[in-house]
Structure formats: C-alpha cells, structure tokens
Amino acid sequence: MANITTSQSQRDETAADIHAEPVGHGNSPAAWTCVLIMLVGSVAAGVGFVLASNAIFWGSIGIMVIGLIVGGIMRKAGYGVGGSKLNKSGH
Helix, strand or coil: CHHHHHHHHHHHHHHHHHCCCCCCCCCCHHHHHHHHHHHHHHHHHHHHHHCCCHHHHHHHHHHHHHHHHHHHHHHHHHHCCCCHHHCCCCC
8 A cells, every 4th residue: 555655756756856847838929920810710610511611621721831920930039938928917
C-alpha cells in the first residue's frame, strides 16, 4: 500500500514540474486575429463545399492562408505572446 502512495506522490511532483512554466497558450492579439480570420475562412470553405463551388472553396482556403500570414506578421510586430507591444498592457 505504501508503494502506491509513493508512486502517486511521484506522479504529483512530476505533474507539478510539467506545469511549472507558464505556457502562454497563444493568448495574444496576434493569435486571436489569426484564429478569427481562419475561422471565417473555414466556415466559408464549408459553405463552398456544400454548394459544390470550387471558387468559393479555394478562395476560402486562401483566406485561411492569409490568416496564418497575418498572425505571423503581427507576432513579428510585437503583438504575440511576450511581445514588446504587450509589455505595458497586462496581456
């Protein structure tokens, strides 16, 4: 029985070590902008798929790629997690 308690204790310590560093989870204006643009693109792609419209579908895929590019540009501009533009705003 003591062996089970020890292993449980070791698992708790390991879990605490894994979560000791803040991950960030992309909670930044760059990430939110990227996700929102890609969400609009994916909904439009779904509509294009249902309507069997190649133009709408592939145009929407292009919108999703633009979302990735915009998110990357915003991250480089300092609006990503830990970015220079967010140091004073509390994000």
